[in-house]
Amino acid sequence: MTLTPDTPRRSSDDIDLLQVLETLRRAWIPLAVTPVVLAGVTYLVSSRQAPTFEAGTSLMSSMPDTSNDTLKGASVTASQLPQGAVDEVIHSRASVVRITDIVSKSGLPADIKAKITADLNNELANDRYARVTVKARLDQQQRGVYDLKASAESPEAARVLANAAATALLAWDVERARSGVSRARENLQRQLDNLNARLGALTPGSLEAQSLVAARGQLLLNLSQATVFEEGASGNLTLLAEANAPRRPVAPKPTRNAALVFLLSLFAGAGVVLLLDALRRRVRTSSDLLQLGVNTLGELPRLARAKRGAMVGLARTGDLYEPSGFIRVNLAASLPEQNAIIAVTSPRPAEGKSTVVATTAASYSSAGKRVLVIDLDLHRPSQQEYWSVAGRPWVALPGNTVPLRCDVTIAIEHPKQASALDVGGGIHVLPAGETGRKAASLLSRPDLPDLLRHWAQNYDIVIIDTPPVLALADAYVIGRQLDGMILVVESGETSVPEVQRVLTTFASTGAPLMGVVINKVNRSNQGYYYNYNYHRLTPPATPSN
Incomplete structure (x- = not known):
């Protein structure tokens, strides 16, 4: 049974500002470079345009x-x-x-x-x-x-x-x-023409002719006024x-255009990054792994600016003491009390597998256990950065009587010369030496599992740091012969489909997966501070009188 802290979790629908900022931080190079380039191009193009x-x-x-x-x-x-x-x-x-x-x-x-x-x-x-x-x-x-x-x-x-x-x-x-006055004048002109035609048909001096002559006089007056109104009509x-010649152009404005393009591309780029991140399902907490049917062995919090050399101390007395101890307790439920051998891997590089190796070893050491740490990541070894190895003595591994300066490649090729560094606290470290494909080919030796079992005789547990499984198959080759394997994922970075791919490969190769450790978990996502003492998460309510 895998233990998990009985503490409240944030809803997956809540917006985590820290997680948003972390997502943007991971993509800061394209987010910064793209707007600058586009703004520069816009400035050059705008400055070359003809002024308006x-x-x-x-x-x-x-x-x-x-x-x-x-x-x-x-x-x-x-x-x-x-x-x-x-x-x-x-x-x-x-x-x-x-x-x-x-x-x-x-x-x-x-x-x-x-x-x-x-x-x-x-x-x-x-x-x-x-x-x-x-x-x-x-x-x-x-x-x-x-x-x-x-x-x-x-x-x-x-x-x-x-x-x-x-x-x-x-x-x-x-x-x-x-136009209105013109139509009125034209109407008066037609009336006058009609009147003149009628007068031409009448006997001069007749009463009707005299009446029409009087009407014609009025029409002539009106027509004269209409002509004046037509000429004086106003809109x-x-x-x-009147317009004046401007002194400065209104376009182009290179600085303004460049600034607008910079801001628009910056916000658009941030939106695209966040959208792609939302579409890519990521592991953030143990609740994201429930649907995969895999145990969560523990969670390690994200530590600001923590160096590798400080991790062991934090696992012994600092912020990593409780979370690494929690991992150790969960492992103890599935491992033999002595001579256990486990390997630690991750889907991709930089997800914290080496940190989990070092902190778990330190936790076993704090519990009085004898631990052998073997760095079998022969492509990007890093265990020596976690331990104070300067001036430390060498101790002979089982099968060797004389402690010599050694590394894992020498120890595998010449078991009688196998030695490890005594870094104190009952922890011995067998560092990686030569790196590359030639050295990594040693992991396929058929006698390697027996050699690891032989070395484990003097230790309660052997913890092996192995390469990422989505990049190399080394961890699968080794893991099939061991007591168990731990998969380390990075909170907010490792995707659920990546974990599914790894689980499928574990099942097909027969490598025994014990569970997953979620690394770099934001404290806001944890809902607790890895305190398993009798500390209240919230102040008690004041009883009403």
């Missing part, structure tokens, strides 16, 4: 409608414009023709005039407008100010284009007001100020 200048002018809409009885109620000024009418008018074909005509008669360079004309016609065809824009600031009676903005390749071109747009808009507004819009 913008000029503006304003028109006021405030004149009320007026009518004249002489013109049968026809308005002599333009009516108020509905919302959005000015924007539609300025982008109409008639206005574009007026604007391009004014621009073509200006003193601008020919290439700029041609570019403006082509752009205006293309915008008209595509129904997307950028050269000339209108922004209305009106009250509920549609009275207020229209701001016209025009962009061009030079300050003078922007000024000319803005004034041309204002002129075209004012001309349209006057024509709109004049609803009034020019407030």
